[in-house]
Amino acid sequence: MGISTDSVTRRRFVWLGAVGAAAAVIGGCGIAPTVSPSAASGSPAAAAAASDGGDGSPDSVAAVDEAAAARLSAMTLEQKVAQLFIVAPEALVEDVSQVTQAGDATHAGLTAWPVGGIVYFAQNLIDPDQATAMLANMKGFYSEDGSVPPFLGVDEEGGTVVRVAGNEVFAAPNVGDASALGAAADEAAAKEAAEQIADYLAPLGFNLDFAPVCDVVDPLRSDTMGLRSFSSDANVCAAMVKAEVQGFLGAGMLCCAKHFPGIGSAPGDSHTGAIAVEKTAEELAAVDFVPFKAAIEAGVPMIMVGHVDLPNIVEGAVPASLSSAVAQGMLRDTLGFTGIIVTDSLAMGAITDRYSAAEAAVAALAAGCDIPLMPESFPEAYQGVLDAVAAGALTEKRIDESVLRILKAKQQYIGGL
Secondary structure (H helix, E strand, O other), X not given: OOOOOOOOOOOOOOHHHHHHHHHHHHOOOOOXXXXXXXXXXXXXXXXXXXXXXXXXXXXXXXXXHHHHHXXXXXXXXXHHHHHXXXXXXXXXXXXXXXXXXXXXXXXXXXXXXXXXEEEEOHHHXXXXXXXXXXXXXXXXXXXXXXXXXXXXXXXXXXXXXXXXXXXXXXXXXXXXXXXXXXXXXXXXXXXXXXXXXXXXXXXXXXXXXXXXXXXXXXXXXXXXXXXXXXXXXXXXXXXXXHHHHHHHHHOXXXXXXXXXXXXXXOOOOOOOOOEEOOOOHHHHHHHHXXXXXXXXXOOOOXXXXXXXXXXXXXXXXXXXXXXXXXXXXXXXXXOOOOOEEEEOOOXXXXXXXXXXXXXXXXXXXXXXXXXXXXXXXXXXXXXHHHHHHHHOOOOHHHHHHHHHHHHHHHHHHOOOO
16 A cells, blocks of 8 residues: 555546645645855855855845746746756757757747756767857847746766766866765765866856765665766765765856666666666655755755656556656655755656646646656647646746745855846
């Protein structure tokens, strides 16, 4: 028996009605009144750290809150829903040449859909001059339109998962696989690796890196996480994760701990289809939660939820990313995380094999996630959320909660609201 009531079925489920009950529960949940590197985390130690201006004082925290609340109050529902999404540049244009230059077609797409952020991949990044100009153009479009400044993100873990260091033209150092850092158990080296990544990403214009990986690997079961995980030892993972979060934040780079609640013991690859972890909630808490707790204590502003089925916890073969038992119950209620929850890419097979783009985006928000990342069809997902609000399956209050978290983080780390 699972502990979740999210019995979301496969693609043909009556999705507006199914998410309505979850939305009603989540809609009343409060948000943290502050957002600093640890206000985003809920950690008391981190809550005394940086806020607007970096001093953590009540006045500076209040300034962040005030700016975010003022911006939220001035936004239309359509603008708020767009703000929830981080998409690849391809989602905004029909002309594929635009995905390496951010030209007029991209600007038109952003004017129609002022999305919360853009995530870039190797095909979008040709050389330093092109990447710098493209990201500068993108920031300029947001500024020209008076839109909320964007997250400009990339997957740059080091080792086998790199978009910039994997292209020799950028002359960026590849800091190596997490597994090598973990084997050395050198926290200073892990922190330095994060600092090095931030040092070459920031000048290009990036402000968000989807790293570090928090998954505790089971080398006998995982087909994909052997090199990307720091260790099969939860405590080693935790120490490395904490060091990397500190390194990223100290260098001024937003970071994202992934893939909650832990996919290190899942056979298969969620890019191509459903994966599952057979652990109980107690087993997850004893091992897999440990690095995420360390990330939260270090002040991580964003945590990614993976598309892993938890058959001993969540009923109905619902992936963690669409489950309120995971996003709300485990991550917020149990671990006390008050920052931004982002799904893994909703274009992965673990999602697209079972849900439409609209179904997945609405279910993710109903579960308590803040950002539905890279839906298979952004226009469909965007309209699906608007339709869910119109139908009462999601409330505008629920949308506001997520947008306010996003705005606070942006004011804290990027500024310009």
